[in-house]
Amino acid sequence: MERGLWPGRPVLLPDESLSSWFARLAAANGLQTAELHRILQPGGDRSPRDLDRHADFQILDRLSAKTSITADALEQATFRRWAGYVFERDDGLAKLDWLPPAGRDGATRCFGQQACPLCLAGDAQPYLRLRWRLLFVSVCPVHSCLLIDRCPRCNEPLAILRQQQRGGVNCWSCGFDLRQAETVQPPVNYLPYQNRLLTVLADGWADLGDHVGLYSFIYLKVLALVVRLLTGGPHAYALREQAELREPGLAVPPQSLPRGRDLAVMAPAARTVLVAMAMVLMRDWPNTLASAADAVGLASSHVRKRHGESLPFAFAQLVDWHLKKPFNAEGRIEVAGLKEMLERQGRKPTYREMVETVGTELAAMSDMAEPVANGAAWGQGRYWKLDGVSPEVKEAARLMAHRSGQSVGPWLDNLLRQHLNLPSGREKSSESPIS
Numbered sequence: 001m002e003r004g005l006w007p008g009r010p011v012l013l014p015d016e017s018l019s020s021w022f023a024r025l026a027a028a029n030g031l032q033t034a035e036l037h038r039i040l041q042p043g044g045d046r047s048p049r050d051l052d053r054h055a056d057f058q059i060l061d062r063l064s065a066k067t068s069i070t071a072d073a074l075e076q077a078t079f080r081r082w083a084g085y086v087f088e089r090d091d092g093l094a095k096l097d098w099l100p101p102a103g104r105d106g107a108t109r110c111f112g113q114q115a116c117p118l119c120l121a122g123d124a125q126p127y128l129r130l131r132w133r134l135l136f137v138s139v140c141p142v143h144s145c146l147l148i149d150r151c152p153r154c155n156e157p158l159a160i161l162r163q164q165q166r167g168g169v170n171c172w173s174c175g176f177d178l179r180q181a182e183t184v185q186p187p188v189n190y191l192p193y194q195n196r197l198l199t200v201l202a203d204g205w206a207d208l209g210d211h212v213g214l215y216s217f218i219y220l221k222v223l224a225l226v227v228r229l230l231t232g233g234p235h236a237y238a239l240r241e242q243a244e245l246r247e248p249g250l251a252v253p254p255q256s257l258p259r260g261r262d263l264a265v266m267a268p269a270a271r272t273v274l275v276a277m278a279m280v281l282m283r284d285w286p287n288t289l290a291s292a293a294d295a296v297g298l299a300s301s302h303v304r305k306r307h308g309e310s311l312p313f314a315f316a317q318l319v320d321w322h323l324k325k326p327f328n329a330e331g332r333i334e335v336a337g338l339k340e341m342l343e344r345q346g347r348k349p350t351y352r353e354m355v356e357t358v359g360t361e362l363a364a365m366s367d368m369a370e371p372v373a374n375g376a377a378w379g380q381g382r383y384w385k386l387d388g389v390s391p392e393v394k395e396a397a398r399l400m401a402h403r404s405g406q407s408v409g410p411w412l413d414n415l416l417r418q419h420l421n422l423p424s425g426r427e428k429s430s431e432s433p434i435s
Contacts, residue, residue, distance in 0.1 A: 009067045013127050018077040019051045019102075019113075019160050020128035020169075025067065027166035034161075048161050050101050050112075052133060053079045054092060077130060085201055085216050086134070097224040098135045100264035103159030103172070111265060111405075113158040114147035115169060116140035117181040126169045126179060128160055136197050136223075136275050138268035139190050145183035146268045152181045155403035188250050190272040193279050197223075209285030211314045222315045224263075226278040226289065232261045234334055234358040235298045238341055242292035243277035250276055254345065258407050259357075267405025285314070290322035297333040299323055332364040339368065 008028025012021050026036040037048040040062050051059075055078055057071070064071040075081070079099055083089060087096050102113035112133060119140060120126040131137055138147055150157050151171035162172035169178050197220075200206040206219040230239055237254060244251040250273060257270050266274070281289045293299075300323040311319065338358060339349040347353055351369035354362075401411035417423070 004066065005068060006066045009069075010125075012069055012073055012077060013125070015129045015131055016077060016127050017052050017130040017133065018055055018074060021074075021077060022048070022051055022063075023160045023163065024125070024127065024167070025063075030166070032164070032166070050103065051078070051161065052102070052130065053090070053096075053099065079133070081130065082201070085204055086220060088215075088217050098220055099133055100135060102133070103157055103162055109157050111149040111157045111267075113160065114138070114149045114268065115158060115178055116143060116145065116147050117179055117183055118143040118145060120169055121179040128169060134201075135264060135271065136220075137194060138271045138275075139186050139194055141191065141194070143183065144185070144191065146186050146272070148178070148181050149268055150403070150405070151176050151178070155400065184269070186272045187252050187256065187269050188273055188276055190276055193276045196279070197275075208282070208314050209287075211285070214314065218312050218314065221312050223275070223278055223282065225311070225315050226281055227263055227274055228261075229298070229303075230274050230277055230281075231263055231266070232259050233302075234338075234362060235293075235296050235302065237357055238296035238337055239281070239292055239298070240277060241341060242295055243280045246283075246288065246292075247276075247280045250280065253410075255407055255409050258405070265405070270405065286318040286322055290318060293323055295337075297337050332368065335362055335364040335368045339370075 006025075006029050008025065008030075010021065010024045010028050022036070023033050026033045029036070031039075034047050040059055055074075057075075060071045060074045063069070063074055079086075079090065079096070082099070086098050090096065100112035101110040103110055112135070113128065114132040114137070115128060116132070119129075119142060132147060139145070140147060148158075151174060153176040154171060154174040156171060156173040158178070159172045160169060163170050163175075164172065165175060170176060171178065200216050200219055204216050205213050206216060208214050208219055208222065230236055230243070236259065240254070240257065252273055257273055258266060260266060263271060263274065281292055300319045303319045303323065335354065338354055342349040342353060342357065349370050351365050354365050354369060397412060398408055401408045404411055406414075
């Protein structure tokens with residue numbers, strides 16, 4: 001053995017992330033990951049930060065010297081592999097659209113680490129792939145099942161650098177072996193969309209309408225902006241309907257897609273639908289999205305108000321050339337479209353219903369909303385109010401649904417279906433090829 005090398009020196013497996021390899025390195029030398037990190041950086045953080053993003057060159061050089069794996073190879077196991085591809089540059093501080101943090105960041109639960117239980121079960125040595133850190137990768141290309149981003153037992157986010165077990169891939173909180181997690185099929189045929197994005201990433205460029213040869217990180221930035229229009233805001237639900245009209249295979253019950261501002265906290269099932277919808281709206285750029293925006297009353301002022309002035313040229317061109325409409329401060333056009341959408345779904349457009357749907361209040365809602373009638377029969381409203389159930393059980397149900405990345409209604413429906421041995425309520429969707 002060469003002098004100075006550590007006894008345990010596991011090889012870096014194909015596409016393995018640095019965090020995964022670091023955990024195996026610690027276990028091979030009889031250490032916890034925190035103990036190994038303190039050896040490398042005496043006086044540093046008690047628990048290592050997300051090494052896939054924050055491993056500095058000093059740590060990589062020290063690891064290389066003690067394991068005989070080159071620093072370049074270790075660097076390729078971090079996010080720096082994707083510099084100039086997924087993002088232009090990383091200062092370590094700004095949010096990365098498609099590479100969210102993993103585990104816990106202070107008191108914040110972060111779901112940036114994903115895994116395929118079947119891949120882990122088939123590995124001679126279970127390990128995490130760096131590709132599983134990409135937010136738009138939510139389906140396993142080998143097993144066609146949804147990736148998991150939280151422990152199925154306790155709903156805590158995956159955090160390999162915090163797990164106590166030495167070896168394997170387990171939940172850091174309850175110790176659950178992730179190889180035993182139940183696999184779920186995606187709600188839509190997402191693999192064609194995911195494969196398209198992986199091709200863009202591999203090529204380093206993509207065409208977007210008349211914008212030929214865009215850098216991949218610019219294409220992905222535009223995609224992230226379109227996704228944000230679908231995740232939340234006053235036009236989100238209406239834009240989702242526009243995507244479904246153009247690709248019926250993406251039609252899913254509205255309550256199965258929670259409303260929110262950040263795609264990173266949504267469960268993989270919701271992400272598959274929203275990213276696919278965004279890619280449908282990006283076809284024939286910018287005509288499809290411009291047509292959808294016109295149909296739902298989305299104007300440039302709405303986009304500028306939400307995203308500011310710093311926009312990629314391809315997206316700014318859409319906003320300034322195709323969405324230039326006079327801004328209706330009262331939002332009467334938007335509210336009228338919202339009422340029509342709710343009525344098509346069989347929901348009464350009351351003030352509360354409209355606010356809950358779009359996640360914001362518009363001035364015109366107060367005089368355009370329909371009055372509230374007598375309450376719907378027990379268990380038949382948009383939300384099941386759990387009549388007769390104690391407040392503490394209601395709060396526990398709300399918390400568990402939130403942790404699983406779902407709204408209370410779909411979460412409770414799935415739970416009761418499992419308990420009553422009823423078939424899944426998910427509708428089978430036809431294939432959704434991309435152009």
